Amino acid sequence: MFTLAILLATLASAYALPAFTHSFSIPKIIGRNEWNPSSSFTHGDLQNRAESDSAGSNSLPPIYTQCTTPDTVALTFDDGPYDFMYNISDTLTANGAKGTFFVNGYNYQCIYSDENIKRLRYVVAQGHQIASHTWSHPHLENLKDDQVREELSKIDEAILRITGLKSSFLRPPFGSYTESARSIAASRGQALVIWSYDSGDSKPNARSPSSVREQRGVYDSYVNGKKTGGIFLNHEVYDTTARELVPYAVAKLKAAGYKMVTLAECLGLNAYQGEPIPVPPSKDATWKC
Numbered sequence: 268m269f270t271l272a273i274l275l276a277t278l279a280s281a282y283a284l285p286a287f288t289h290s291f292s293i294p295k296i297i298g299r300n301e302w303n304p305s306s307s308f309t310h311g312d313l314q315n316r317a318e319s320d321s322a323g324s325n326s327l328p329p330i331y332t333q334c335t336t337p338d339t340v341a342l343t344f345d346d347g348p349y350d351f352m353y354n355i356s357d358t359l360t361a362n363g364a365k366g367t368f369f370v371n372g373y374n375y376q377c378i379y380s381d382e383n384i385k386r387l388r389y390v391v392a393q394g395h396q397i398a399s400h401t402w403s404h405p406h407l408e409n410l411k412d413d414q415v416r417e418e419l420s421k422i423d424e425a426i427l428r429i430t431g432l433k434s435s436f437l438r439p440p441f442g443s444y445t446e447s448a449r450s451i452a453a454s455r456g457q458a459l460v461i462w463s464y465d466s467g468d469s470k471p472n473a474r475s476p477s478s479v480r481e482q483r484g485v486y487d488s489y490v491n492g493k494k495t496g497g498i499f500l501n502h503e504v505y506d507t508t509a510r511e512l513v514p515y516a517v518a519k520l521k522a523a524g525y526k527m528v529t530l531a532e533c534l535g536l537n538a539y540q541g542e543p544i545p546v547p548p549s550k551d552a553t554w555k556c
């Protein structure tokens with residue numbers, strides 16, 4: 268009887284404490300329907316939706332919006348591969364930083380061009396991460412399930428052929444998705460990643476000096492506010508991003524002691540599924556857009 272009482276008390280305290288602490292850390296959840304990439308979500312300090320999602324009846328992976336590894340940030344670059352991939356990759360590398368490139372199959376350029384095949388292999392060799400940004404950058408909510416499957420499988424196949432890697436992450440274009448798209452991604456072993464800070468480098472007139480100042484300001488406020496866990500959205504396809512924003516952001520974050528790591532590292536997860544497969548030295552006729 269006595270041991271049973273002790274056991275019960277131990278169990279009660281073991282479970283009560285985490286539950287109690289937990290109630291103070293429930294994140295502010297932004298529902299999917301309130302999610303507006305151009306406003307509320309972009310500059311907020313949002314937490315990953317893991318808790319809300321795991322509380323539901325489904326078993327889909329969380330939607331990631333924040334780094335969880337202490338002192339890390341993730342710089343992410345969407346919409347390539349494009350002309351500035353080497354430049355951004357080199358700026359990161361020169362500063363001991365790693366970045367994540369969410370690539371499309373056919374957006375600004377065809378991923379299967381000889382040049383883009385080289386670029387992707389280069390950034391992977393530099394230790395940066397490659398992840399899916401869909402084949403053609405559509406609004407997923409406008410697509411039927413079969414079309415979503417095609418968008419995901421075509422880019423995954425391209426990444427696999429070129430790098431031998433199978434991405435564990437998908438960033439839905441415009442940060443928008445449906446639950447159905449989300450479960451299709453999950454069935455392919457992929458979790459969705461949004462972002463916590465948008466540099467604003469894809470806004471209209473983003474290449475103007477005043478806009479570039481604002482974009483730098485996003486990093487300034489993050490650093491000055493001693494924020495944590497930032498996943499930053501940038502775009503690989505603008506010269507101003509490569510030449511004026513990234514060097515500034517990297518220097519700023521580095522001086523403040525943040526560790527710029529791949530998204531996978533910032534989340535403590537695997538960037539890729541399974542082991543890499545060998546890649547052929549050159550493409551064949553089926554590698555086309």
Ligand SMILES: *[C@@H]1O[C@H](CO)[C@@H](O)[C@H](O)[C@H]1NC(C)=O
Pocket residue numbers: 353354355357358361509510
């Ligand atoms: C990126 O390009 C700019 C402009 O050509 C150049 O000044 C800069 O040194 C380049 N950065 C790297 C790391 O190559």
